[in-house]
Amino acid sequence: MTKIINIALVGNPNCGKTALFNSLTGSRQRVANYAGVTVEKKHGYFITPNNTKCTLIDLPGTYSLRSRSPDEKITREVVMDEIKDESKIDLILCIMDATNLSNGLRLILELKQSGKPVIVALNMMDIAKTRGYHYKLDELSKILDCEVVKTVAIKNQGINELLVAIDKAIPNLVQKPHTWSVSDAKGVRQYHAQVAQIIEKIKISEGSPSVWTDRVDNILLHPVFGMLILLVLLFLVFQSVFTFADIPKNFMQDCVDHLKDYVVGLFPGSLFGSLVGNGVIAGVGTVIVFLPQILTISLFIVLLEDTGYMARAAFLMDKIMGSAGLHGKAFIPLLSSFACAIPGIMATRTIENKNDRLVTILISPLMTCSARLPIYTLLISALIPSKTVLGFLSLQGIVMFSLFFIGIIFALLVAFVMKIFFFKGERQPSIMELPSYKIPGLKNVIIELIKPAKMFLKRAGTIIVSISVILWFLSTFPVAPIDAILPAIDYSFVGILGHYLHPIFAPLGFSWQVVAALIPGMAAREVVVSALGTIYALSGTEDAMQNGLGVLISNSWTLAMGASLLVWYIFAPQCASTLAVVKRETNSIKWPIILFSYQIVLAYVMAFLVYNVISILMK
Amino acid sequence: MDLINLANCNRYDIGIIKEINELNMYDKSCLSGGEVEARLLEMGFIEGARVEVLHLGAFGEEPIAIRINNSNSIIALRKNEASAVLLEKIKND
Ligand SMILES: Nc1nc2c(ncn2[C@@H]2O[C@H](COP(=O)(O)OP(=O)(O)OP(=O)(O)O)[C@@H](O)[C@H]2O)c(=O)[nH]1
Ligand SMILES: [Mg+2]
Numbered sequence: 001m002t003k004i005i006n007i008a009l010v011g012n013p014n015c016g017k018t019a020l021f022n023s024l025t026g027s028r029q030r031v032a033n034y035a036g037v038t039v040e041k042k043h044g045y046f047i048t049p050n051n052t053k054c055t056l057i058d059l060p061g062t063y064s065l066r067s068r069s070p071d072e073k074i075t076r077e078v079v080m081d082e083i084k085d086e087s088k089i090d091l092i093l094c095i096m097d098a099t100n101l102s103n104g105l106r107l108i109l110e111l112k113q114s115g116k117p118v119i120v121a122l123n124m125m126d127i128a129k130t131r132g133y134h135y136k137l138d139e140l141s142k143i144l145d146c147e148v149v150k151t152v153a154i155k156n157q158g159i160n161e162l163l164v165a166i167d168k169a170i171p172n173l174v175q176k177p178h179t180w181s182v183s184d185a186k187g188v189r190q191y192h193a194q195v196a197q198i199i200e201k202i203k204i205s206e207g208s209p210s211v212w213t214d215r216v217d218n219i220l221l222h223p224v225f226g227m228l229i230l231l232v233l234l235f236l237v238f239q240s241v242f243t244f245a246d247i248p249k250n251f252m253q254d255c256v257d258h259l260k261d262y263v264v265g266l267f268p269g270s271l272f273g274s275l276v277g278n279g280v281i282a283g284v285g286t287v288i289v290f291l292p293q294i295l296t297i298s299l300f301i302v303l304l305e306d307t308g309y310m311a312r313a314a315f316l317m318d319k320i321m322g323s324a325g326l327h328g329k330a331f332i333p334l335l336s337s338f339a340c341a342i343p344g345i346m347a348t349r350t351i352e353n354k355n356d357r358l359v360t361i362l363i364s365p366l367m368t369c370s371a372r373l374p375i376y377t378l379l380i381s382a383l384i385p386s387k388t389v390l391g392f393l394s395l396q397g398i399v400m401f402s403l404f405f406i407g408i409i410f411a412l413l414v415a416f417v418m419k420i421f422f423f424k425g426e427r428q429p430s431i432m433e434l435p436s437y438k439i440p441g442l443k444n445v446i447i448e449l450i451k452p453a454k455m456f457l458k459r460a461g462t463i464i465v466s467i468s469v470i471l472w473f474l475s476t477f478p479v480a481p482i483d484a485i486l487p488a489i490d491y492s493f494v495g496i497l498g499h500y501l502h503p504i505f506a507p508l509g510f511s512w513q514v515v516a517a518l519i520p521g522m523a524a525r526e527v528v529v530s531a532l533g534t535i536y537a538l539s540g541t542e543d544a545m546q547n548g549l550g551v552l553i554s555n556s557w558t559l560a561m562g563a564s565l566l567v568w569y570i571f572a573p574q575c576a577s578t579l580a581v582v583k584r585e586t587n588s589i590k591w592p593i594i595l596f597s598y599q600i601v602l603a604y605v606m607a608f609l610v611y612n613v614i615s616i617l618m619k
Numbered sequence: 620m621d622l623i624n625l626a627n628c629n630r631y632d633i634g635i636i637k638e639i640n641e642l643n644m645y646d647k648s649c650l651s652g653g654e655v656e657a658r659l660l661e662m663g664f665i666e667g668a669r670v671e672v673l674h675l676g677a678f679g680e681e682p683i684a685i686r687i688n689n690s691n692s693i694i695a696l697r698k699n700e701a702s703a704v705l706l707e708k709i710k711n712d
Contacts, residue, residue, distance in 0.1 A: 014692075063661040099691035103663055131691065185653045188660035209691045214673065217693075221674040221684065315674075315695045318682045322697065328682060427646075429655055429700045431662050434684060434693040 005054045005170060006087050008078050010111060011095035012103050013061030014435050016123040019153035020095060021058040024162070028447050031154070032305035034332065035061060035433045036350035039071040041078055049160075050167045056093070060349070063103060065110050066182055070357070071349040079114055080180070090173050091166070092118045098128035098150075099207065099436075101135065105195040106188070108144060113180035117173050119165050120148040126155065127436075133207030140202045154441060213308075213436040220309070226316050237300040237338075238404060239397035241293050241373065242380075248292040249377075256285030257548060275472055278537040283468025284460050286533035286549060287526050290374040294456055295449055297370050301339050302448040306440035310335065315434060324412040325419030327351050328430040330360040334411065337367035338404075339452065341578045345585055355423040361585060362418065362595050363411040365578050366571065368404040370452070371525035375569050376403060378529055382553035383562040407570050414598070459524065467520045467527055468534055475516075475538045489538045498535075508568065508604070509561040509611040513539065518574070525574045560618060564611035571603035625670065625704035628683070633671045634706030639664055645702045655703055662694055663687045664704060 011017050013035030022029055025044030030037055042058040059078055060071035067073040081088045092111055096104025111118055122128075122137065141148040147165040151158030183191070220226055260281040267273030304310050310332055314321075318328030329351055337344030344364040351357040368376075380396045387395045475494040489495045498516030505515045513535045521528030533549050553562065573579065579592040586592075622637050626645065641647075641656050664670075664687060673693060674684040681698040 066657070066661075068658070097691070102688070102690070106661075127691070133691075183657075185656040185660055188657055189665070192660065192665040206689060207691075209686065209689055213693075217674060217684070223675055223677055223679050227677050311695075315682060315684065316677060318695070318697065319676055319680055322681075328695070328697070427697075427699065429650070429658060429697070430682065431658060431694065431696040431700060433662070434695055436691050436693075 004087075005052055005090045005166075005173070006057070007054055007091045007093050007166070008057045008059060008089045009093050009095065010059055010075060010079055010107070011061060011123075012063060012097060012100070012107060013433065015061065015095050015097035015100070015104065016151075016153040017061060017095050018058055020093075020121060020123065020151060020159075021056060023153055023156045023159050025056055028451075029058060030448070031444060032302075032310070033308040033435050033438050034305060034310045035435070036071065036329070036332065036347065037305075039074075039346050039349040041074055046163075048163050048167045048170070050170070052167065052170055054166065055087075057089075062107070064107060064183070064188070065180065069350055069352040074349075079111065079116075080178075089116060091169060092116050093121060093162075093166075094118050095121045095123050095151075095153075098122045098124050098135075099131060099133050099209075101133070102192075102195050102199060105198055106191040109191050109194055110180065110183070112144070113178070115176035115178040115180075117169055117175075118144070118146045119162070119169055120144065120146055121151045121153075121158070121162055122148055123151045123153050125150045125158070126152045127210075128207065131207045131210065132205050134204035135199075135202045136204060137202070140198070143198055143201065154444075210436040216437055217312070217434075220312055221315060226312075230313055230316050233304075234404070235397075235401050237297065238401040239394060240300075241296050241377070241400060242394045242397040245292040245296040249289050252289040252291070253548070256281065256289060260285060271476070274476070274538075275469070279468050279472030279534060280465060282533040282537045283471070283530035284464050286378075287374055287464050287530045288457070288460050290377060290526070290529075291453065291456060293373045293377060294370045294452060297373065298339055298449055298452045299445070301336070302445055303440055304335070306438065306444060308435045308437045311432065311434045314432065318430060320412065322427065322430070324415040325356075325423075325427070326360060326412075326415055327353065327356045327428055329432055330356065333360055333364055334367055334408070337364045337369060340369050340371070341365045341367060341575070342581050345578070345581050348585070353428045356428055358586065358591065359415050359418050359423055361582055362591065362598075363415050365573065365575070365595065365599065366407045366411040366414065368407045368570070369525070369575075371575065372569055374526045374529040376400060376566065378532075378550060379553065379562045379566050382550045383557065383559055403566060403570060406567075410571070410602070414602075459526075463524055464527055464530055467523060468530055471520055471531055471534050472538070475535055487539050489535065492538075494535065507611070508607040509558070509564045509615070510568075511557075511561070514565060521574050523576055525569070528569075528574070558615075558618070560611050560614035563614050564607045567610045568603050568607040571599055571606055573599035573603075622705040623708055624702050625672075625685070625706055626683075626698040626702040628672045628706070628708075630672055630675055632706075632708060633669065634708045636664060636666050636668050636670060636704055637707050638705040639666060639703055640705070641703050643703055643705060645699050655700060659696075659700065659703060663690060664694075669709075670704075670706065 009017050018029045018038050019031045025046050027044045029042055038060050044056045046054055059075040062072040062075045065076045067076040077083050094108050094111055137148050149158055149162045149165050260277050264273050264277035314328050314331040317331040321328050321330050333344040333347040336347050341364045345361050348357045348360045380399050384396050384399050389395050475489050475492045494516045498512040501515050502512040517528050517531035520531045573596045582592045668687050671686045676682045682695045684693050684695045686693055
């Protein structure tokens with residue numbers, strides 16, 4: 001049995017570590033154009049041409065081993081074998097961005113002090129070539145006393161050479177004594193001096209930075225228009241949810257409706273037909289039709305991340321984030337939370353200060369995540385006329401954008417309040433890197449769209465199906481007495497529970513059906529739509545049977561009721577997985593409880609206000 | 620020649636870093652002594668490097684975006700951290 005070689009992938013943020021990890025191991029980890037994409041260690045496997053098995057560990061990017069933030073700490077712990085019960089690292093694969101050599105070289109000098117053997121991959125060679133960054137690599141290899149391989153990770157170039165270099169290194173992997181210690185400012189200056197000497201020796205031509213990045217930035221980071229462009233961009237995202245995503249959505253809706261009618265028609269009057277038709281198809285179908293919308297949001301976020309705009313958005317928002325007491329970087333997790341709060345919460349690992357990170361974690365769930373789209377879309381389509389404003393803007397899109405905007409404003413307000421009362425502290429330094437723009441690769445974009453689609457369909461196929469079936473049972477049994485006057489569902493468990501809890505939510509204008517749907521909706525936000533579908537389908541009104549949930553809502557709900565439920569969904573902690581992740585990331589049960597409580601209070605108060613104000617205005 | 624503070628620089632200003640020193644900061648950092656200096660150094664600031672102010676934040680305020688030497692990436696920082704960096708301004712070419 002030969003030994004498995006453990007290789008750690010270390011380098012500055014955004015130098016292409018994950019891209020290289022994917023090429024070497026065939027994985028599909030997230031690659032995107034901003035610092036701080038990878039915040040966990042990820043294991044992958046490959047076999048060298050000489051048949052040695054290797055474990056490759058992708059790590060968060062770092063400038064040094066001082067580990068200022070939780071993600072950088074992970075890198076330090078792995079490289080320095082600080083974790084018990086984990087196999088030791090045999091070899092460090094250090095990646096450097098060839099267009100930003102000095103940052104990379106400082107890290108390598110530090111890595112060499114771990115005493116471990118190092119191989120260098122000089123990545124982004126394509127850009128280095130076009131921009132004229134040329135170096136004598138054999139000289140570099142001699143000075144660093146290790147192999148230096150040129151790579152273009154996203155085009156799989158240099159991978160074979162890298163594998164050969166790894167094979168060559170394997171027979172004599174020796175650990176030299178460990179001489180590393182945390183460096184202070186003086187230590188970093190020494191590294192700078194060493195690096196300057198190295199670069200002097202290996203430099204052929206100095207290269208020049210991307211010109212069109214500067215040109216694009218002149219527009220996108222413009223002191224006045226920059227902010228406006230950011231707003232317009234976000235606005236377009238939510239408009240498109242209602243314009244072009246609506247076509248495939250309506251088509252899918254028709255298919256689902258026909259399928260349901262067909263199935264119910266196959267077993268006229270039977271319980272089984274009702275289970276499949278009203279339970280499974282009504283439940284899952286009402287959710288699945290939102291796939292195009294979720295993909296639209298994901299597409300925009302992937303494009304923002306892959307072009308390099310994400311870091312610019314953080315730059316533009318820095319002042320506003322700062323006035324809420326947050327780190328500029330905090331806007332990146334918040335923007336990521338549009339797709340889902342969970343990766344957003346994970347992304348807070350790049351924030352150095354513990355309190356700043358906590359506050360960012362606690363406000364991320366207020367961002368409009370894609371799981372809210374089904375309920376938002378359902379209610380907005382049902383209650384807001386589909387008019388165009390100013391000739392081209394959809395009114396529904398504007399309402400959607402306002403909901404998202406309310407989320408952001410309240411997130412900042414909550415952060416502000418928490419910073420004043422609970423996390424007093426001075427402003428933290430905020431230094432970040434803005435990468436040069438890149439054109440997103442089609443393959444990468446498709447991979448990143450398949451991921452949320454798969455996850456969404458998997459949830460529909462598992463959680464939502466099972467909840468729908470359970471809900472169908474609970475809404476069908478016990479069956480109504482023969483002499484029943486009310487619809488049958490009123491006598492079922494769901495009916496009983498809904499009626500029982502109804503008084504708590506009556507001040508918010510929720511009907512008992514909504515209350516009953518909120519309970520399974522705790523598991524995941526999109527479930528509420530399917531639960532409403534099932535409950536109304538079983539409430540047996542003609543409307544619900546024939547025209548679907550949207551029409552039923554637009555006919556029988558008041559605007560105040562719909563608005564109140566929308567507002568509830570901006571704030572309410574209707575997502576069990578988010579709470580679980582907050583518990584894991586903060587390592588305590590206290591924070592998810594605080595998160596849950598403040599969200600529920602906020603949701604209740606805001607929904608109450610909105611319901612009553614609109615009710616009074618509409619009188 | 621007078622040294623000017625990076626935080627006071629205008630857009631397109633170019634200068635050579637003469638000193639990176641926390642004692643020059645507008646507001647004292649809440650971090651332990653030397654930490655801000657170490658972070659700046661880590662991100663590529665160093666005495667002798669050439670810096671160019673590329674962009675200012677909204678309405679000409681913070682943060683500022685600068686390029687160090689001719690690295691292909693840009694560093695954004697708030698004025699308080701920038702105030703630790705003293706430059707000798709060189710003629711804008
Ligand atoms: N042109 C070019 N782009 C590359 C190359 N390698 C990576 N990229 C791009 O560089 C960006 C960063 O790549 P990642 O692999 O996510 O970088 P990372 O080092 O894992 O970044 P973090 O996880 O944030 O530390 C992405 O936009 C990639 O498409 C390369 O060799 N050439
Ligand atoms: Mg990565």
